Amino acid sequence: MTAGVDVGHPQAQAIESDEDVVRVRQLVRTVAVAAKLSLVDQTKLVTAASELARNTLVYGGGGSVEVTTVDNGLRRGVRIVFADSGPGIADLDLALTDGYTTGGGLGLGLSGARRLVDEFDIDTGAGRGTRVTVTKWAR
Ligand SMILES: Nc1ncnc2c1ncn2[C@@H]1O[C@H](COP(=O)(O)OP(=O)(O)OP(=O)(O)O)[C@@H](O)[C@H]1O
Ligand SMILES: [Mg+2]
Numbered sequence: 001m002t003a004g005v006d007v008g009h010p011q012a013q014a015i016e017s018d019e020d021v022v023r024v025r026q027l028v029r030t031v032a033v034a035a036k037l038s039l040v041d042q043t044k045l046v047t048a049a050s051e052l053a054r055n056t057l058v059y060g061g062g063g064s065v066e067v068t069t070v071d072n073g074l075r076r077g078v079r080i081v082f083a084d085s086g087p088g089i090a091d092l093d094l095a096l097t098d099g100y101t102t103g104g105g106l107g108l109g110l111s112g113a114r115r116l117v118d119e120f121d122i123d124t125g126a127g128r129g130t131r132v133t134v135t136k137w138a139r
Helices: 018-034 039-058 109-116
Strands: 011-015 063-071 076-084 119-124 130-137
Touching: 011 018, 011 039, 018 039, 018 063, 018 076, 039 063, 039 076, 039 109, 039 130, 109 119, 109 130
Parallel strands: none
Antiparallel strands: 011 063, 063 076, 076 130, 119 130
């Protein structure tokens, strides 16, 4: 938990299917509107969330997401945590490189998501699953 940030009640959801990925997009959009993010920032956050949810499903073997409004005293924002108990990422720098994929994708999901948010953190490692936390602040 980041110091000095008050959080609302997290909205949790499983990520086990393509339909769940669609629901994640809808949930993030709803919370982003409530947090008064601009339309552009809503769309950036939804796009990042969509990529991360897809990774949770495809590489993590499914998992969960939690979406929360946050407030640091200056700004409101939205924080999203994706968690899975899959194989984890052995080389994070490599995984964050544009174009790197082990699944025949474009290899732009993680790196693109990082560029679309204000804060980006990954806790992962071979054999210990993956937890990605992103935050977008209203401006
Ligand atoms: N939750 C995860 N668990 C394990 N490995 C992951 C996870 N998320 C990403 N990775 C690894 O990081 C690589 C890069 O992910 P990224 O989202 O950037 O690309 P991609 O999913 O392969 O392609 P794209 O998202 O562009 O369709 C993946 O190919 C995969 O090897
Ligand atoms: Mg991806």
